[in-house]
Amino acid sequence: MSNRNPLVAALVLAVAIPALASAPAQASDEVRRSGSCTGSASVKIKAKHDDGRIELEAEVDSNRVGQRWRWVFRHNGYVSFTGRAITRAPSGSFEVERRAVNARGIDAFKFRAKHRASGQVCVVRVKL
Amino acid sequence: MGRSGWHLVKNPVVQFLATGLLTFAALLAGTGFYVQDAAGDEALLDAKAHTQLLAQSVAEPNIRRELLLGDVGATDKFDAFTTKYLKVGDVKRIKIWSANGTIVYSDETRLINRKFELGDEELEMLQTGGRRTDAELADLDSPENVYEDKSVEMVEVYTQIRAPDRQGELGKGPRLLFETYYSVEGIEERQAELIAPFQRITLGALGILVTVALVMLWILTRRVTRAAAERERLLRSAASASDAERRRIARDLHDGVVQDLAGSTFALSALAREASGGERDALLETEDSLRSSLRALRSLLVEIHPPGLSADSLPAALQDLIAPAQATGVRATVDVSGGRGATAETVALVWRVAQEAVRNTLRHARAAALSVVVRDQGGKVVLEVSDDGVGFDPAAVRPDVHYGLRGLDSLVRDSGGTLVVRSTPGAGTTVRLETRS
Numbered sequence: 001m002s003n004r005n006p007l008v009a010a011l012v013l014a015v016a017i018p019a020l021a022s023a024p025a026q027a028s029d030e031v032r033r034s035g036s037c038t039g040s041a042s043v044k045i046k047a048k049h050d051d052g053r054i055e056l057e058a059e060v061d062s063n064r065v066g067q068r069w070r071w072v073f074r075h076n077g078y079v080s081f082t083g084r085a086i087t088r089a090p091s092g093s094f095e096v097e098r099r100a101v102n103a104r105g106i107d108a109f110k111f112r113a114k115h116r117a118s119g120q121v122c123v124v125r126v127k128l
Numbered sequence: 129m130g131r132s133g134w135h136l137v138k139n140p141v142v143q144f145l146a147t148g149l150l151t152f153a154a155l156l157a158g159t160g161f162y163v164q165d166a167a168g169d170e171a172l173l174d175a176k177a178h179t180q181l182l183a184q185s186v187a188e189p190n191i192r193r194e195l196l197l198g199d200v201g202a203t204d205k206f207d208a209f210t211t212k213y214l215k216v217g218d219v220k221r222i223k224i225w226s227a228n229g230t231i232v233y234s235d236e237t238r239l240i241n242r243k244f245e246l247g248d249e250e251l252e253m254l255q256t257g258g259r260r261t262d263a264e265l266a267d268l269d270s271p272e273n274v275y276e277d278k279s280v281e282m283v284e285v286y287t288q289i290r291a292p293d294r295q296g297e298l299g300k301g302p303r304l305l306f307e308t309y310y311s312v313e314g315i316e317e318r319q320a321e322l323i324a325p326f327q328r329i330t331l332g333a334l335g336i337l338v339t340v341a342l343v344m345l346w347i348l349t350r351r352v353t354r355a356a357a358e359r360e361r362l363l364r365s366a367a368s369a370s371d372a373e374r375r376r377i378a379r380d381l382h383d384g385v386v387q388d389l390a391g392s393t394f395a396l397s398a399l400a401r402e403a404s405g406g407e408r409d410a411l412l413e414t415e416d417s418l419r420s421s422l423r424a425l426r427s428l429l430v431e432i433h434p435p436g437l438s439a440d441s442l443p444a445a446l447q448d449l450i451a452p453a454q455a456t457g458v459r460a461t462v463d464v465s466g467g468r469g470a471t472a473e474t475v476a477l478v479w480r481v482a483q484e485a486v487r488n489t490l491r492h493a494r495a496a497a498l499s500v501v502v503r504d505q506g507g508k509v510v511l512e513v514s515d516d517g518v519g520f521d522p523a524a525v526r527p528d529v530h531y532g533l534r535g536l537d538s539l540v541r542d543s544g545g546t547l548v549v550r551s552t553p554g555a556g557t558t559v560r561l562e563t564r565s
Contacts, residue, residue: 052236052237052238053207053237073204074201075200075201075204076200076201078194078199078200078201078202078204079201080200080201080204080205081204081205081208098204098208099207099208099211100200100204100207101200101203101204101237101240102237102238103200103203103237103240104241
């Protein structure tokens with residue numbers, strides 16, 4: 001995504017984010033959600049059941065290549081996974097894939113990523 | 129069984145090979161059971177050792193206390209770790225139990241935080257197990273195995289581990305039961321893997337041993353056969369040389385000494401006719417002595433080598449053989465009703481065996497009666513030389529006695545015949561020759 005024309009980019013985001021947020025699951029129980037970021041970055045998450053576990057995929061798109069982010073996955077409020085990532089070319093984004101256990105009842109996941117240099121924070125939640 | 133088949137069975141190499149193969153099979157069957165059993169134990173020990181290693185070196189250092197407190201984040205982390213480092217090799221299932229029967233972790237996530245009743249052995253392991261490991265066939269009908277495939281038999285191996293204490297010090301907190309499941313099929317495969325090298329070594333070593341022994345036996349048999357053939361050849365040469373020598377001596381005596389003695393006898397007889405008185409008596413006495421010596425010499429010649437021996441002359445030759453016995457007062461008889469169409473070789477063999485048997489009777493038997501019988505029986509010529517002498521025990525016979533007959537035995541066998549000596553102490557002796565005509 002180019003950032004040469006902020007107006008066009010904002011328009012595209014304005015249309016795309018609600019569309020993504022309301023998109024039906026592609027697999028039988030796959031759930032996709034978009035979250036919010038404090039800066040110009042975007043964040044989304046995908047969750048689905050897989051062989052007794054829940055497969056999670058979170059993506060942060062900051063349009064900047066080489067940014068160092070710290071991230072954390074929470075599962076029902078408990079910290080499950082933490083890590084660091086660097087945004088890569090060409091889109092200036094990074095992806096995190098993890099598998100969590102399928103706990104009894106509703107599984108609520110929260111993905112939070114922070115770019116310490118710019119102070120940007122992205123958060124996205126999903127329940128399955 | 130045909131003659132060639134029987135000959136093959138009597139071959140020592142074939143006998144050794146058959147015995148070796150039987151021993152081989154018996155060893156395989158006998159040791160197979162024990163090896164299988166030992167390998168089964170060893171495979172189970174492997175599974176126990178594997179579980180112990182996973183429990184003490186991998187699971188225990190990576191369990192966090194939060195796992196016991198329902199922290200799903202800790203469960204996620206431990207699950208990721210388990211997938212990578214614990215559920216390896218033949219491990220089909222992992223369960224970690226708390227002392228109250230709650231499964232605090234399992235790779236079958238539906239079991240996490242569910243509570244089941246622990247068995248006595250598991251409870252004992254939790255309370256007093258220490259570093260011990262135990263194993264048993266899994267009961268797939270028990271509630272904690274509700275998600276298992278009932279068609280796959282499994283062995284569960286369990287040991288004790290400890291969670292960190294409140295200060296996070298590893299191995300100091302609550303006791304947990306670490307349980308791994310292995311498929312019986314996997315353990316049997318491991319068992320087969322363990323057996324295979326030993327089987328290769330055992331079978332290979334036995335195979336090499338049998339092969340080497342077989343080659344050595346074959347070489348030895350060939351040497352023995354060659355030695356026997358050589359001994360046979362030497363015996364034949366000796367017999368042939370002896371026969372030729374006898375013939376030469378008999379001819380020389382007959383053409384020389386016997387003719388001279390006969391001439392001298394005639395000359396003495398002529399002189400006696402012309403002499404008178406005491407001189408005539410002395411000449412006649414000398415003539416009688418010479419004639420007696422001549423008869424003895426001719427008898428000796430017959431014994432050394434009967435002239436012109438044939439089927440027709442066999443009765444006379446045998447009669448000559450027993451003449452010395454008759455001279456010593458033995459009631460000796462000859463009855464020849466067979467052997468009319470026999471070959472010269474058969475007649476010679478019959479005569480030589482009869483000669484040896486009669487000689488033995490005269491030397492050892494102290495017999496009062498001796499009979500020599502030749503008859504035909506079933507297309508064969510049978511010679512029986514019987515006496516009523518002191519007899520002997522054939523099993524205790526000295527090698528120097530009856531050596532002549534034993535020496536003739538090989539000649540008899542070569543001619544396709546049999547030579548049997550039957551004797552009992554005090555009950556006489558019978559020598560029986562049976563040979564083709």
